[in-house]
Amino acid sequence: MALPRSIDVLKDIAIEYGVCVRPLAMRRTDLDTGLTEVIDLPCGATREDKCPPCAKKNRRLRQAQIREGWHRADEPLPGPEPATEAQKSLILFCAHLEFSRDEAVRAAQWDQVTDLDEAIREVEEAIAAEGLRGRVGPPHARDDEPDQRRKRSTKRRQDAPELPRRKVERRTVGKTYTAPDGSTYQPSMWLTLTLDSYGPVRPDGTPVNPARYDYRRAAWDAVHFPRLLDRFWQNL
């Protein structure tokens, strides 16, 4: 019994080298070649009693996050760059075309409208190529094709509580407070938000019933979540 178990020796060596002691085996199949291989993934434990190397790695990661991001006092992302002269002139040109189109519509010069629509489309392509995001106006619906856009109601539900009315700033960093002795404090907080379910899922996250799973709402939640969360924080 005085002899060490070989598995323990292996674990000790793994710890010494900073390698996960209880890796998860994952089978990966290359869909092109059909070749299957088993790869080891680190367990990613955060507790030392479960896996010292992974816990250490996670601790270092948290330290780096706190140092570089979570408690920073300046905005990490700069705003968009000012528009170049070329970009401005394209937007102006597009405005002129829209003005002419409007005049042509009023004068019922439909040939011209078609030409101008074509020109506007080309300019919009040029605007996108110049590196501008979005479009300046909604596309014009043609009279011969019915307007496909859905009319949606913007009326709020009456049973919902009033939304906070505080002005929301374009910032992502937290507020800092300065004590009388000059030291600054930046409060931090853990928040757990639970969104409503989109439908039952299997353990791997795939819907049990794809036909009834609310993909649409899941997608919208994902799209709006960062700004919604930002607004929540600031109102809080």
Ligand SMILES: [Zn+2]
């Ligand atoms: Zn591990």
